[in-house]
Amino acid sequence: MPVSAPDVIARESWFDVDTGQLDRRIFSDQQIYQEELKKIFARAWNFMCHESQIPDPGSFFLNRIGEDHVIVVRDRKNQVQVLLNSCAHRGNTVCRAEQGKTRSFFCSYHGWNYDLDGKLLAIPGEKDFYRNDVDKEALGLTKAAQVSSYKGFVFATLDAAAPPLEEYLGWVGRLGIDSIAARGEIEVVDGIQKNRVRCNWKLAVDNLFDWYHPKVTHGSAIRTGVMSEADMYPMNQMVMLGEYGHAIGGPGVSEEKQAQLEEKFHGKNQSDSADRRDYHNAWKTSHKAREILGPVGVRSRGHPNIFPNLWITLGGTQACLRIPCGPLETELWWFTFAEKSMSPAARRDLIQAATHFFGPAGLLEQDDGENWSHSTRASIGTVTGNRPVQLTMGQGHDEVKLDPSGQSSIETVVNEHAQRWTYRSWQEWMKADSWEALIENHSPAPSGVI
Amino acid sequence: MAVLDEMCIQEKMLLQHEVEQFLYHEARLLDERKFDDWLALLTDDIHYWMPIRRTTTAREIDDEFTKPGAMAFFDDDKKYLEIRVKKMAAGNAWSEDPPSRTRHFVTNIRIVDIQGDDITIEANFHLYRTRLDSDEDSWIGHRKDVLRRIDGNFMLACRHIFLEQTLIMSQNMSNLF
Numbered sequence: 001m002p003v004s005a006p007d008v009i010a011r012e013s014w015f016d017v018d019t020g021q022l023d024r025r026i027f028s029d030q031q032i033y034q035e036e037l038k039k040i041f042a043r044a045w046n047f048m049c050h051e052s053q054i055p056d057p058g059s060f061f062l063n064r065i066g067e068d069h070v071i072v073v074r075d076r077k078n079q080v081q082v083l084l085n086s087c088a089h090r091g092n093t094v095c096r097a098e099q100g101k102t103r104s105f106f107c108s109y110h111g112w113n114y115d116l117d118g119k120l121l122a123i124p125g126e127k128d129f130y131r132n133d134v135d136k137e138a139l140g141l142t143k144a145a146q147v148s149s150y151k152g153f154v155f156a157t158l159d160a161a162a163p164p165l166e167e168y169l170g171w172v173g174r175l176g177i178d179s180i181a182a183r184g185e186i187e188v189v190d191g192i193q194k195n196r197v198r199c200n201w202k203l204a205v206d207n208l209f210d211w212y213h214p215k216v217t218h219g220s221a222i223r224t225g226v227m228s229e230a231d232m233y234p235m236n237q238m239v240m241l242g243e244y245g246h247a248i249g250g251p252g253v254s255e256e257k258q259a260q261l262e263e264k265f266h267g268k269n270q271s272d273s274a275d276r277r278d279y280h281n282a283w284k285t286s287h288k289a290r291e292i293l294g295p296v297g298v299r300s301r302g303h304p305n306i307f308p309n310l311w312i313t314l315g316g317t318q319a320c321l322r323i324p325c326g327p328l329e330t331e332l333w334w335f336t337f338a339e340k341s342m343s344p345a346a347r348r349d350l351i352q353a354a355t356h357f358f359g360p361a362g363l364l365e366q367d368d369g370e371n372w373s374h375s376t377r378a379s380i381g382t383v384t385g386n387r388p389v390q391l392t393m394g395q396g397h398d399e400v401k402l403d404p405s406g407q408s409s410i411e412t413v414v415n416e417h418a419q420r421w422t423y424r425s426w427q428e429w430m431k432a433d434s435w436e437a438l439i440e441n442h443s444p445a446p447s448g449v450i
Numbered sequence: 451m452a453v454l455d456e457m458c459i460q461e462k463m464l465l466q467h468e469v470e471q472f473l474y475h476e477a478r479l480l481d482e483r484k485f486d487d488w489l490a491l492l493t494d495d496i497h498y499w500m501p502i503r504r505t506t507t508a509r510e511i512d513d514e515f516t517k518p519g520a521m522a523f524f525d526d527d528k529k530y531l532e533i534r535v536k537k538m539a540a541g542n543a544w545s546e547d548p549p550s551r552t553r554h555f556v557t558n559i560r561i562v563d564i565q566g567d568d569i570t571i572e573a574n575f576h577l578y579r580t581r582l583d584s585d586e587d588s589w590i591g592h593r594k595d596v597l598r599r600i601d602g603n604f605m606l607a608c609r610h611i612f613l614e615q616t617l618i619m620s621q622n623m624s625n626l627f
């Protein structure tokens with residue numbers, strides 16, 4: 001095989017939308033990664049935390065936007081601020097605890113002290129060393145360009161030109177968040193599991209839509225009996241694709257099945273009556289759930305991804321951020337959501353399911369990381385890096401059906417529609433030089449044969 | 451601690467020896483992947499738990515570990531530990547096939563309390579793991595174990611594992627601590 005490795009990778013050819021062939025080098029190329037930080041992460045609305053994690057003025061939680069470290073904090077006026085965690089003086093980190101409560105952010109290097117809204121309060125030696133010749137107003141912590149929250153989920157963008165959050169999310173992104181929020185009044189359970197996998201972040205995102213792998217990758221978990229093969233390999237798949245790359249992919253139930261379930265759980269306290277495996281079926285049978293999620297959305301049991309990197313699990317009980325740390329490493333951060341009204345037993349069940357299935361010791365997730373890290377490794381080899389990734393499953397065989405409600409979905413078997421949509425959107429983001437260009441040139445959500 | 455305080459030095463030395471031998475034996479079973487034999491050493495009411503650790507300020511250090519009932523990395527009863535072992539033996543547990551190579555070190559073993567048949571132990575541990583050609587993991591921390599004397603033999607009735615890591619630097623934790 002002749003080896004050809006162009007020094008500059010032509011942007012147009014990373015993903016061939018028509019043939020489903022994807023250039024593997026996007027999983028390891030340093031230059032592409034640097035561009036992603038600017039064109040994807042700095043530009044997108046990134047999930048920061050849930051409001052319940054920062055209940056009081058001074059409560060904070062550290063997060064990242066690409067490789068920019070940020071503090072998400074509630075200020076004295078009860079406003080949520082997203083501040084870059086870097087002192088205006090030499091750049092030192094001003095908040096080192098990953099969560100907690102504070103009165104101000106005090107820099108441990110020379111002592112500049114910042115208020116909860118990022119304002120520079122005091123500089124040691126302002127008079128004696130600076131001779132009062134310093135513009136404190138201009139030297140506050142940098143703020144995210146925009147901060148907004150949707151149903152208690154706080155997002156931030158570093159780009160002032162980004163459209164408003166709800167518009168950015170569109171109906172698919174909102175449905176993704178609603179898949180948690182519609183359960184009722186929810187809060188994050190204390191404890192964010194964090195671990196680092198040696199893979200490119202996009203492979204971790206790709207996988208959340210991947211209902212082809214569970215039967216094989218998670219075959220051993222299935223054999224223990226903690227989940228059925230039918231759960232892990234559902235034949236009815238439902239895919240929803242939204243502007244800017246948001247997507248939902250995974251199992252869905254038919255109208256008839258939904259009606260049966262509504263019958264089964266009618267009048268019961270959905271979260272408490274269901275056994276662990278039925279939880280996601282149960283809460284989606286209430287009138288309220290149908291109202292919020294819509295007639296199509298309520299039948300979805302799939303995995304939403306809020307572009308670029310927030311995965312919501314099918315029960316709406318957990319969300320996982322895939323945070324890039326260089327092209328070859330990704331951190332996985334798990335957030336777990338409980339309803340405030342849950343009985344202690346139901347809450348306990350939900351938390352145990354969360355620890356038992358996901359996270360680095362989770363029965364399912366144990367077997368994922370090595371697949372992604374070895375797929376990443378292959379993108380480095382001279383020959384293996386030149387062999388395209390295959391994203392062809394189901395291409396051209398399905399149809400996007402528009403419901404009178406305005407929601408649309410693809411109802412089919414296991415497929416790769418959502419992954420193709422993700423990479424296609426990713427490519428559009430990477431080609432665009434500004435939000436303006438992205439708004440102008442991004443694909444509308446697909447319709448018709450797909 | 452009344453019982454401990456009443457023991458003479460010889461009795462304490464004997465007990466220390468028995469405890470150490472049990473912990474070494476149990477660690478050896480895990481390293482040899484004799485998981486069924488390991489399970490046989492656990493009481494039916496065992497709680498096997500590894501909370502999540504966070505970086506906090508010294509002022510808020512009480513909040514460093516998640517509390518029981520909140521999220522954790524492990525929060526298992528006997529049944530779930532049996533499921534973990536069953537998974538490893540399933541023949542298609544890819545994270546453990548090819549098998550990981552592990553070495554458990556247990557040190558600084560202290561008997562801190564005796565209540566009836568239950569002996570509470572504190573110990574430091576180092577679990578070293580390699581996988582394939584270049585994967586290397588190292589977990590260090592301390593444990594709080596409860597050993598229960600049943601018919602003259604020890605059984606493990608509780609294991610609470612406190613890691614030094616906050617962000618887990620490993621692809622997974624498919625092994626037992």
Ligand code: FES
Nearest residue numbers: 087089090107110
């Ligand atoms: S770097 Fe923060 S005060 Fe100097």
Ligand SMILES: [Fe+2]
Nearest residue numbers: 214217364368
């Ligand atoms: Fe998986």
